[in-house]
Amino acid sequence: MSEDKKDDGGRTASLVKAGFAAGIGSAAIVAALLYASRSRKPKTGKKAKGSPPATD
Secondary structure (H helix, E strand, O other): OHHHHHHHHHHHHHHHHHHHHHHHHHHHHHHHHHHHHHHHOOOOOOOOOOOOOOOO
């Protein structure tokens, strides 16, 4: 029984490390997807509010 307790400590530490790594990895993936979707949007020029329309 005491050997099982010792093994659980190492296993728990490994699981915590794996969970932490998975969380960091998924956050990096989300950040990359957000950046990619932002850079794909067409850039449009913004006009000042209240400016008159262009005339020829």
